[in-house]
Amino acid sequence: MSETRTMNSSDKLSVTAIKNGTVIDHIPQGQALRIVHLLSLLKRKFKIMTGMNLVSKRLGTKDLIKIENYILTESEANEVVIFAPVATINIIENFKVTKKINTHLPPSIKSVFICPNLACITHDEAVESNFDISEEGKQITLTCHYCEKTFNRDQVKVKI
Numbered sequence: 001m002s003e004t005r006t007m008n009s010s011d012k013l014s015v016t017a018i019k020n021g022t023v024i025d026h027i028p029q030g031q032a033l034r035i036v037h038l039l040s041l042l043k044r045k046f047k048i049m050t051g052m053n054l055v056s057k058r059l060g061t062k063d064l065i066k067i068e069n070y071i072l073t074e075s076e077a078n079e080v081v082i083f084a085p086v087a088t089i090n091i092i093e094n095f096k097v098t099k100k101i102n103t104h105l106p107p108s109i110k111s112v113f114i115c116p117n118l119a120c121i122t123h124d125e126a127v128e129s130n131f132d133i134s135e136e137g138k139q140i141t142l143t144c145h146y147c148e149k150t151f152n153r154d155q156v157k158v159k160i
């Protein structure tokens, strides 16, 4: 593994190290809770620690999530990219980074988002939401399969 990052001292002060699990670092400030809901981390009863508004050389301020005793799947890691395009997702074993999960933006995402269009059929019928995801420059947009409207990622709410 070529890229192993060591935590800087401000991370260590703010968020306790985990022995085994996954660390999602370099989350844009304000997006950690959306990712917690996106991955259903609370529902699944994982032990998680979040750091918010931490100092980051790359981002200015950042959020960070540590999930104890769980390794994100590749598709979960890819979903994180929707809210955190430059996130670093590392697997921790015995307090050390053993692997970095490579991510790419998924082409579509089912069931986790609510369509912001109130007239959309997904609000009345028992259908799973389904959005196509696209990226233009730094803008990530989601297009609803049903009403075909396109939304900025910040307009789309995660089902809780």
Ligand SMILES: [Zn+2]
Binding pocket: 115, 116, 117, 120, 121, 122, 144, 145, 146, 147, 148, 149
């Ligand atoms: Zn819709």
